[in-house]
Amino acid sequence: MSVVPVSYYLVLSAILFGLGVIAFVLKHNIITIYMAIELMLNAVNLAFVAFARAHNQLDGLVFVFFVIVVAAAESAVGLAIILTIAQNRHSLNVERVNQLKF
Amino acid sequence: MVLLNYLWIILALPLAGAAINGLFGKNWPKRAVNSVAIGSVSLAFLAVAELVREFAQLSPGEIPWVKNYFTWIIAGPFRVNFSLQADQLTIVMLLTVSFVGLLIHIYSTGYMEHEAGYYRFFSYLNLFMFFMLTLVLAANIVVMFVGWEGVGLCSYLLIGFWFLKKSAADAGKKAFIVTRIGDFGFTVGILLLFWTFRSVDFGTIFSKVVESPTDVGVLTSICLLLFTGAIGKSAQLPLYVWLPDAMEGPTPVSALIHAATMVTAGVYMVARMNPLFSRAPIAMLAVAIVGTITAFYAATIGLVQTDIKKVLAYSTVSQLGYMFLGCGMGAFHAGIFHLMTHAFFKGLLFLAAGSVIHAMGGEQDMRQMGGLRKRIPVTYWTMFIATLAIAGFPPFAGFFSKDEILYSAYTGPYANKALYAVALAAALLTSFYMFRLVFLTFFGGPRYDEHKVHVHESPKNMLVPLVILAIFATVGGWFAAPKFWGGQDYFRNFLGPVFKDASNLRQGQFSEFAKVAGNLDAMGPSGSQVTLRPEALAEIEAADHKLELELSGVAVLVALIGFFVAWWLYVRKPKAPEDLAKSVHGPYTVLMNKYYVDELYLALIVRPLLWLSTNVLWHVVDEGMIDGTVNGAARVARGAGGELRKLQSGNARSYAGWVVIGAVGVTVLLLGIWMRMAP
Amino acid sequence: MSLAFILFFVFAIIAVAGAVLLIVAREPIHSALSLIMVMVALAALYLMLSAEFVAAVQVIVYAGAIMVLFVFVIMLLNAGMEERTNWSKVAKYAGLPLGVFLLFELAHWLAHSAIGASVANGSEATNAAVSTRALSKMLFQKYLFPFEATSFLILIAILGALVLAKRDE
Numbered sequence: 003m004s005v006v007p008v009s010y011y012l013v014l015s016a017i018l019f020g021l022g023v024i025a026f027v028l029k030h031n032i033i034t035i036y037m038a039i040e041l042m043l044n045a046v047n048l049a050f051v052a053f054a055r056a057h058n059q060l061d062g063l064v065f066v067f068f069v070i071v072v073a074a075a076e077s078a079v080g081l082a083i084i085l086t087i088a089q090n091r092h093s094l095n096v097e098r099v100n101q102l103k104f
Numbered sequence: 105m106v107l108l109n110y111l112w113i114i115l116a117l118p119l120a121g122a123a124i125n126g127l128f129g130k131n132w133p134k135r136a137v138n139s140v141a142i143g144s145v146s147l148a149f150l151a152v153a154e155l156v157r158e159f160a161q162l163s164p165g166e167i168p169w170v171k172n173y174f175t176w177i178i179a180g181p182f183r184v185n186f187s188l189q190a191d192q193l194t195i196v197m198l199l200t201v202s203f204v205g206l207l208i209h210i211y212s213t214g215y216m217e218h219e220a221g222y223y224r225f226f227s228y229l230n231l232f233m234f235f236m237l238t239l240v241l242a243a244n245i246v247v248m249f250v251g252w253e254g255v256g257l258c259s260y261l262l263i264g265f266w267f268l269k270k271s272a273a274d275a276g277k278k279a280f281i282v283t284r285i286g287d288f289g290f291t292v293g294i295l296l297l298f299w300t301f302r303s304v305d306f307g308t309i310f311s312k313v314v315e316s317p318t319d320v321g322v323l324t325s326i327c328l329l330l331f332t333g334a335i336g337k338s339a340q341l342p343l344y345v346w347l348p349d350a351m352e353g354p355t356p357v358s359a360l361i362h363a364a365t366m367v368t369a370g371v372y373m374v375a376r377m378n379p380l381f382s383r384a385p386i387a388m389l390a391v392a393i394v395g396t397i398t399a400f401y402a403a404t405i406g407l408v409q410t411d412i413k414k415v416l417a418y419s420t421v422s423q424l425g426y427m428f429l430g431c432g433m434g435a436f437h438a439g440i441f442h443l444m445t446h447a448f449f450k451g452l453l454f455l456a457a458g459s460v461i462h463a464m465g466g467e468q469d470m471r472q473m474g475g476l477r478k479r480i481p482v483t484y485w486t487m488f489i490a491t492l493a494i495a496g497f498p499p500f501a502g503f504f505s506k507d508e509i510l511y512s513a514y515t516g517p518y519a520n521k522a523l524y525a526v527a528l529a530a531a532l533l534t535s536f537y538m539f540r541l542v543f544l545t546f547f548g549g550p551r552y553d554e555h556k557v558h559v560h561e562s563p564k565n566m567l568v569p570l571v572i573l574a575i576f577a578t579v580g581g582w583f584a585a586p587k588f589w590g591g592q593d594y595f596r597n598f599l600g601p602v603f604k605d606a607s608n609l610r611q612g613q614f615s616e617f618a619k620v621a622g623n624l625d626a627m628g629p630s631g632s633q634v635t636l637r638p639e640a641l642a643e644i645e646a647a648d649h650k651l652e653l654e655l656s657g658v659a660v661l662v663a664l665i666g667f668f669v670a671w672w673l674y675v676r677k678p679k680a681p682e683d684l685a686k687s688v689h690g691p692y693t694v695l696m697n698k699y700y701v702d703e704l705y706l707a708l709i710v711r712p713l714l715w716l717s718t719n720v721l722w723h724v725v726d727e728g729m730i731d732g733t734v735n736g737a738a739r740v741a742r743g744a745g746g747e748l749r750k751l752q753s754g755n756a757r758s759y760a761g762w763v764v765i766g767a768v769g770v771t772v773l774l775l776g777i778w779m780r781m782a783p
Numbered sequence: 784m785s786l787a788f789i790l791f792f793v794f795a796i797i798a799v800a801g802a803v804l805l806i807v808a809r810e811p812i813h814s815a816l817s818l819i820m821v822m823v824a825l826a827a828l829y830l831m832l833s834a835e836f837v838a839a840v841q842v843i844v845y846a847g848a849i850m851v852l853f854v855f856v857i858m859l860l861n862a863g864m865e866e867r868t869n870w871s872k873v874a875k876y877a878g879l880p881l882g883v884f885l886l887f888e889l890a891h892w893l894a895h896s897a898i899g900a901s902v903a904n905g906s907e908a909t910n911a912a913v914s915t916r917a918l919s920k921m922l923f924q925k926y927l928f929p930f931e932a933t934s935f936l937i938l939i940a941i942l943g944a945l946v947l948a949k950r951d952e
Contacts, residue, residue: 020886027878103754
């Protein structure tokens with residue numbers, strides 16, 4: 003029972019997504035950047051659910067389900083990589099990860 | 105009818121000889137190379153003889169006999185076929201070229217016996233025969249040009265035969281480059297010819313120019329342009345400078361190419377194009393003037409030369425001038441006649457000179473010779489006969505041909521008394537310097553060290569061609585002798601059909617003259633047959649005879665004067681020339697240095713061109729612009745790459761930035777498109 | 784102003800505040816906690832959109848497992864205040880403004896697009912279909928293959944994480 007127009011949810015999703023992008027380019031800590039990615043995923047989830055509500059279909063919700071599952075798998079691997087990087091570079095600053103260059 | 109249909113056999117034989125000797129002859133014994141080379145040329149000569157026999161059976165309507173073998177170039181309206189033709193002029197040239205060529209080939213087996221590169225020499229010589237025969241047999245001007253260029257190439261190869269000697273290599277280059285200048289004019293002439301007549305075939309062009317009137321200015325331009333090619337190839341003023349230097353080549357080469365055949369190609373071309381030339385009086389005059397001045401000019405230089413071959417070289421330039429004079433005066437048959445006799449006696453002179461050089465062990469300076477008369481008698485006698493011929497003594501060949509030319513210069517529709525006088529003076533000089541050569545070389549006491557130089561007569565394969573040529577130099581003029589000398593005028597009548605157009609024009613002009621003189625019976629349009637009253641005809645003929653006798657007498661007198669002066673200076677009083685030279689030191693030095701023409705060309709033309717090539721074309725255009733562009737492109741690529749690779753900074757945050765940029769770009773694009781497409 | 788609106792705005796503000804805090808925070812642990820705040824707010828919003836199952840999954844898996852993993856890693860690495868380096872010019876001068884632009888662009892477009900207008904208020908009649916049973920039916924019928932594939936994906940992720948994080952002995 004939503005009296006709130008769907009577009010409000012979508013705008014909120016857009017705002018959260020944009021904030022995620024800003025955090026992505028602004029921060030230095032690898033983990034924080036990764037968290038920004040998660041934020042973006044969440045924003046997208048919100049959009050999916052809103053659309054599912056709007057079209058009265060459950061496909062959107064299934065999609066959200068899958069997004070969460072993949073995000074979980076992704077964070078497991080990603081954090082393992084972050085651990086390795088942190089051991090190698092002895093720093094969590096993403097700008098120190100600069101060996102793969104010309 | 106065999107050979108008439110397969111004219112190309114005449115060409116293929118020497119070409120095959122050249123190819124076989126060139127490709128395989130390197131390790132063959134001399135005998136094998138000889139048989140291939142001489143065999144191919146003799147077979148070609150036999151083919152020519154057979155061609156003459158078949159030609160004699162043709163009816164007049166079938167001449168000129170043209171055979172088209174394949175279409176060579178098709179470029180829009182410009183069509184060039186590889187076609188060969190046979191008419192009377194071709195026959196004369198073919199006989200001359202193949203016969204003299206054969207004799208010189210035989211001579212070369214003796215002269216070049218001890219030379220390295222023997223097989224190469226004969227290969228080039230055969231190749232030359234191929235190109236020269238192509239030039240003569242051509243039925244259109246482009247195929248003729250192929251032969252023209254080809255003989256130029258062979259000339260270069262043969263002049264520079266001893267290419268390890270710098271002067272020889274330079275001489276070869278000089279010959280090729282100088283003739284190239286003339287060839288450029290020739291090429292433009294061909295273009296203009298095609299542009300005017302829409303065809304390059306002789307038959308088509310000649311019938312067009314006879315039937316429909318063509319602008320005289322255009323015709324004159326065409327003729328003058330083609331003549332510049334002849335100036336280069338036949339070594340006339342101002343492009344003669346390569347011929348004396350060409351004496352660096354072996355003597356048989358000088359004999360064949362620079363006396364008998366290649367240099368006469370220019371004369372042949374003018375004679376072949378006579379329908380055009382006879383309609384362009386200015387061009388005819390130009391030809392005659394250039395020829396006469398060259399004849400005189402070269403004779404003056406020949407007076408003081410000390411190298412036996414150089415004297416002959418300048419003599420060739422001079423005699424070629426005579427041939428052009430004959431053509432320029434409308435007497436094309438006289439020019440060709442002189443071409444033929446010149447091939448005999450000049451070829452003989454060169455071969456004999458080669459024999460002298462061979463006897464002297466390589467010495468070419470006449471001041472180091474003397475008294476060879478008794479030691480090499482065969483060489484002496486043949487050379488003497490040739491000298492009599494070139495000086496114009498009857499009954500030798502040169503007398504008749506020179507006489508015809510001088511006669512046509514004195515009277516006739518194009519006659520010019522001034523040119524006649526200059527030509528006569530040149531004849532005087534010719535007689536003088538040729539006898540000077542004979543006296544210096546063969547008379548007096550030996551001026552060389554008899555212990556160092558063992559003078560010996562040349563082997564048979566060198567002497568036999570000399571004798572044969574001497575025979576022809578003696579009798580060669582007889583069958584062309586005009587009527588009043590007792591001959592049958594065979595030559596003139598034989599070549600009549602080729603030059604009938606020119607003689608018709610002359611007749612036309614002659615009839616104008618006769619009209620005015622009141623001797624005309626029936627009036628017809630000019631150019632057609634006019635009948636004169638019999639008495640008038642006899643009167644004119646009688647006047648003609650008297651004139652001709654007078655002129656011949658003058659010519660022989662002139663030759664005798666030359667002989668006596670030479671005898672006086674070089675036999676009677678051998679010290680006199682030196683004193684004479686000292687007293688006219690200034691002019692003498694100028695003549696010795698060939699009027700400083702080579703130095704002039706060097707300063708005016710060669711040096712500026714070299715400067716231009718080095719400083720402008722090389723440094724600026726080639727290094728600066730072309731290399732600069734190519735290198736510049738590389739530099740730009742490298743620079744761009746250098747800048748672009750900074751994108752891969754390794755810094756993950758900058759990557760993040762780029763990702764955002766890309767994402768935004770895509771989003772805006774998509775939104776923009778979807779906005780338009782939204783229902 | 785109905786209750787729904789008020790609730791919406793409250794949770795929306797919480798979510799946005801959490802996101803802003805994530806950007807502003809100087810220690811990663813603060814960022815992690817603000818992200819958890821965002822996720823919980825989002826879960827509430829899902830509830831408002833009648834997606835109970837998803838809300839529950841969000842809290843349990845996303846906020847409860849993934850974020851806990853993040854916190855563990857931060858603890859393991861002893862991540863403190865981050866060092867400030869400003870080497871990348873692209874990110875600073877191009878990424879940031881463009882990120883802001885993206886935010887406003889999307890928001891603007893979504894606000895004024897046809898989608899929002901066409902679906903105004905949800906009606907009660909449609910709520911019946913949204914139940915866990917219906918969802919699982921869909922999951923095991925229509926989306927069976929992706930379902931199985933994700934299980935495979937998780938297996939690979941576990942293996943990958945194991946291999947990557949192993950210490951070289």
